[in-house]
Amino acid sequence: MPxxxxxxxxxxxxxxxxxxxxxxxxxEGPRKVAPATRDRVLTAIRVLGYRPNATAxxxxxxxxxxxGLITPDGGNPLFAELAKAIDxxxxxxxxxxxxxxxxxxxxxxxxxxxELLVRQVSGxxxxxxxxxxxxxxxxxxxxxxxRVLPKVSSIRPAYREGARQGVRHLIExxxxxxxxxxxxxxxxxxxxxxxxxAAGEVLPVRGVQAGHxxxxxxxxxxxxxxxxxxxLAPGPVVRVPFSRAGGRLAGEKLLAATERPTxxxxxxxxxxIGVLRAVHEAGLRVPEDLAVVAFDxxxxxxxxxxxxxxxxxxxxxxxxxxxxxxIAGEQTVEALTLPTDLVVRRSCGCPN
Amino acid sequence: MPxxxxxxxxxxxxxxxxxxxxxxxxxEGPRKVAPATRDRVLTAIRVLGYRPNATAxxxxxxxxxxxGLITPDGGNPLFAELAKAIDxxxxxxxxxxxxxxxxxxxxxxxxxxxELLVRQVSGxxxxxxxxxxxxxxxxxxxxxxxRVLPKVSSIRPAYREGARQGVRHLIExxxxxxxxxxxxxxxxxxxxxxxxxAAGEVLPVRGVQAGHxxxxxxxxxxxxxxxxxxxLAPGPVVRVPFSRAGGRLAGEKLLAATERPTxxxxxxxxxxIGVLRAVHEAGLRVPEDLAVVAFDxxxxxxxxxxxxxxxxxxxxxxxxxxxxxxIAGEQTVEALTLPTDLVVRRSCGCPN
DNA sequence: TTGAAAGCGCTACCAT
DNA sequence: ATGGTAGCGCTTTCAA
Numbered sequence: 001m002p003x004x005x006x007x008x009x010x011x012x013x014x015x016x017x018x019x020x021x022x023x024x025x026x027x028e029g030p031r032k033v034a035p036a037t038r039d040r041v042l043t044a045i046r047v048l049g050y051r052p053n054a055t056a057x058x059x060x061x062x063x064x065x066x067x068g069l070i071t072p073d074g075g076n077p078l079f080a081e082l083a084k085a086i087d088x089x090x091x092x093x094x095x096x097x098x099x100x101x102x103x104x105x106x107x108x109x110x111x112x113x114x115e116l117l118v119r120q121v122s123g124x125x126x127x128x129x130x131x132x133x134x135x136x137x138x139x140x141x142x143x144x145x146x147r148v149l150p151k152v153s154s155i156r157p158a159y160r161e162g163a164r165q166g167v168r169h170l171i172e173x174x175x176x177x178x179x180x181x182x183x184x185x186x187x188x189x190x191x192x193x194x195x196x197x198a199a200g201e202v203l204p205v206r207g208v209q210a211g212h213x214x215x216x217x218x219x220x221x222x223x224x225x226x227x228x229x230x231x232l233a234p235g236p237v238v239r240v241p242f243s244r245a246g247g248r249l250a251g252e253k254l255l256a257a258t259e260r261p262t263x264x265x266x267x268x269x270x271x272x273i274g275v276l277r278a279v280h281e282a283g284l285r286v287p288e289d290l291a292v293v294a295f296d297x298x299x300x301x302x303x304x305x306x307x308x309x310x311x312x313x314x315x316x317x318x319x320x321x322x323x324x325x326x327i328a329g330e331q332t333v334e335a336l337t338l339p340t341d342l343v344v345r346r347s348c349g350c351p352n
Numbered sequence: 353m354p355x356x357x358x359x360x361x362x363x364x365x366x367x368x369x370x371x372x373x374x375x376x377x378x379x380e381g382p383r384k385v386a387p388a389t390r391d392r393v394l395t396a397i398r399v400l401g402y403r404p405n406a407t408a409x410x411x412x413x414x415x416x417x418x419x420g421l422i423t424p425d426g427g428n429p430l431f432a433e434l435a436k437a438i439d440x441x442x443x444x445x446x447x448x449x450x451x452x453x454x455x456x457x458x459x460x461x462x463x464x465x466x467e468l469l470v471r472q473v474s475g476x477x478x479x480x481x482x483x484x485x486x487x488x489x490x491x492x493x494x495x496x497x498x499r500v501l502p503k504v505s506s507i508r509p510a511y512r513e514g515a516r517q518g519v520r521h522l523i524e525x526x527x528x529x530x531x532x533x534x535x536x537x538x539x540x541x542x543x544x545x546x547x548x549x550a551a552g553e554v555l556p557v558r559g560v561q562a563g564h565x566x567x568x569x570x571x572x573x574x575x576x577x578x579x580x581x582x583x584l585a586p587g588p589v590v591r592v593p594f595s596r597a598g599g600r601l602a603g604e605k606l607l608a609a610t611e612r613p614t615x616x617x618x619x620x621x622x623x624x625i626g627v628l629r630a631v632h633e634a635g636l637r638v639p640e641d642l643a644v645v646a647f648d649x650x651x652x653x654x655x656x657x658x659x660x661x662x663x664x665x666x667x668x669x670x671x672x673x674x675x676x677x678x679i680a681g682e683q684t685v686e687a688l689t690l691p692t693d694l695v696v697r698r699s700c701g702c703p704n
Numbered sequence: 705t706t707g708a709a710a711g712c713g714c715t716a717c718c719a720t
Numbered sequence: 721a722t723g724g725t726a727g728c729g730c731t732t733t734c735a736a
Binding site: 074080096 | 407411
C-alpha cells in the first residue's frame with residue numbers, strides 16, 4: 001500500500017529548522033549550515049526516510065536532468081548497445097535516460113518526440129530517425145546519431161571511410177568481384193542491380209529520407225571508392241532491409257547470380273548474419289566460397305560462425321559526444337564524423 | 353538557442369480566458385467549455401505553440417506516469433527484447449519508461465533504484481535484480497521479473513517446466529547423455545561436475561542471491577525432472593557465466609570430457625551460442641556430434657548456425673503482466689509463473 | 705459557463 | 721547562521 005510521502009516540511013518540523021535549511025543541507029548549498037544543525041537535519045532525514053522530490057525540483061529549477069532517447073528499434077543489438085553506452089555516459093553525469101522505440105514508423109517517432117518534450121526532457125537523442133522532426137519549436141537541445149538532419153546537430157561514424165576500409169581489406173585478400181548488401185526502404189524485396197559506376201557519382205539527397213539515403217549512400221560510396229582505387233569494376237548491389245531476414249534474402253540472390261561474387265561487404269551486422277545463414281543453407285563456406293565483411297561490429301558478430309570481420313562503429317565515442325553536446329547545449333548544426341575501427345576476424349579469410 | 357517556454361498563462365491571456373478554462377480544454381474536463389471558447393483556446397494553443405508541462409502536472413497530480421526499468425545489462429538481447437516489450441506495453445497506456453542498466457553490480461543497482469525513486473516514478477520494474485533492494489520505504493509499486501524477491505511482486509517464466517520440456521525433446525531424439533550448462537556467479541571459471549541427483553533434491557534458497565539461485569536451480573531441476581522421468585542418469589553439469597564467452601568455455605569443457613555427452617541443454621541463449629562456437633572450433637557438427645537446446649529464445653537464435661531449438665520466454669506476456677500489475681498498484685507478493693514455448697528448429701536434430 | 709485562488713514540493717532571495 | 725516566503729506550471733474546488 002502506497003504510504004504518505006515524507007516532504008521537506010516534515011523534515012524541517014522534525015529537525016526544528018526552516019525548510020530553507022533543509023534545502024541547504026540536501027543540496028550542500030548555496031548557504032552554509034552550522035554543523036550541529038546540519039546533523040539534526042541529517043538525522044531527521046534518516047529517521048523519517050525522507051527522499052527529495054525530483055519532480056518539484058525540476059519544476060522549480062526548470063531542468064529535469066533527463067534525456068530522451070528514441071531508437072528505431074530497441075531490439076536491434078546496434079541500438080541496444082548504443083543506448084547502453086548513452087545511458088552509461090549520462091549516468092556518469094547525473095542524468096537519466098527516458099528510452100523509447102519508434103518501431104521504425106515516422107508517425108510513432110513524432111508522437112514519441114512530443115511525449116518526451118512534454119515531459120520536459122533536458123535533451124533529445126534521435127538515433128537514426130526516420131522522419132525529419134520539426135524541433136525548431138522545442139526549447140530543448142537535440143542531437144541526431146547515425147543520420148544527418150538538416151536542422152539538428154548530428155554525429156555519426158565515418159560511413160564512407162569505414163566502408164572503404166572494409167572493402168579494401170577484402171581486396172587485399174585478392175577478391176576482384178565484391179558485392180554490396182545495403183539497405184532499402186521496401187521491406188521484403190531484394191533488388192539486385194549490376195551497376196556501372198561513374199567516377200564521383202553521388203546519389204541525390206533530398207526530401208524526408210534524405211539523411212537515411214545519405215548514410216546508405218555513404219557506405220555505397222566507400223565501397224565504390226575502394227573498388228575504383230583498385231581499378232575494379234563494382235560487383236552486384238543488393239538492396240534489402242537492414243535485418244537478418246533481409247541479409248538472408250540478399251545472400252540467396254547473390255549465390256544464385258550468374259557471375260557469383262567471391263566476397264560481400266554488408267552494410268550492417270544484421271544483414272551479414274543473414275548472408276552467413278544463406279551461405280550455410282547452400283552448403284557453402286565462408287570465407288572460402290564467399291568472404292564477408294560487415295559494418296557495425298555488435299557483439300553478436302564475434303560469435304557468429306565464422307566470426308565476422310567488421311568495421312566497428314565507435315559507439316562509446318558517439319555516446320560521449322552526444323551527451324557532451326546535449327549538456328553543453330550548443331546547437332551546432334555541423335555534423336561530427338567519428339572514425340571507425342576495422343576488427344579482423346575470420347569471415348574475410350584472415351587466419352586468426 | 354533555447355526559447356522561452358510558452359505557459360498556460362500565455363495561452364489564457366491570448367485567448368482571453370482564465371487558466372482554468374485552458375485546463376478544461378486541454379484535459380477535456382472536468383468542466384465543460386462552450387464550443388466558441390474552446391475554439392479560441394485551441395487556436396491560441398496552436399498559434400503560440402503551447403506544450404503542457406508534464407513536470408508541473410506530475411507535481412500537482414502526484415503521479416509521473418513514468419516507470420523505472422532496471423536491467424542487469426541493456427546489451428543482453430534478452431533484456432533488450434524484454435525492455436522493448438515493456439516500453440511498448442507501457443506506451444500503449446500512456447506511460448513512458450525510464451530505462452537504465454545496473455551493469456550486474458548490486459551497488460549500482462541500489463543507486464539506480466534510488467535515482468528512479470527520487471524521480472517519482474509511478475512504478476519500478478526490476479529485471480533479474482542481483483541485490484535484494486529494500487523497497488519497503490518506497491511509496492511505489494515494484495515488480496521483479498525473472499527473479500523472485502521476498503517482498504516484491506514477481507513474475508517469471510516457467511523455468512522448471514520449460515527446461516523439462518526442452519530436455520524431454522532432446523530425450524525424444526534418443527539422447528541418453530544430456531549435459532546442462534547453467535549460470536554461476538564466478539566470472540571466468542568453468543565448473544564441471546558429475547552429479548548424482550537424489551530424487552527431489554532442492555538447492556538451498558536463502559540470502560541475497562537466493563532468488564538468483566532459485567532461477568538457476570529451477571532450470572536445473574527441470575533438467576533433472578526430464579532425465580529422471582526417462583530413467584536417465586544426469587549428464588555433466590557445467591557452471592559458467594551467462595554469456596557467450598561462458599558458453600564457449602562450457603562447450604570446450606564438454607567436448608574434452610572423457611565421456612562426451614551427445615546433447616546439451618543450455619540455460620540461456622548466450623551460453624548456447626558460445627557452445628555452438630566451441631563445437632565449430634573443434635571441427636564438429638551440431639546436431640550430429642552434439643545436439644543443443646537453449647532457454648530464452650531471443651532473435652539471435654533464429655539465425656545462428658544451425659538455428660537453435662529454444663524454450664522461448666514469454667516476453668510479451670511478462671511485459672504485459674508487469675505493466676498491468678504496476679498500473680493496478682496491487683502489491684501481491686505472490687509470484688506469477690508464465691508458460692514457455694518450445695520452438696523447434698535444427699540444433700536439436702529436427703529436420704526443419 | 706467561467707474565474708479566482710490554493711497548493712503540489714522545492715529553491716533561493718531577502719531578511720534578520 | 722537561519723527563517724520567511726515567492727513562485728515554478730498545473731489542476732480543481734468553490735464562487736459567481
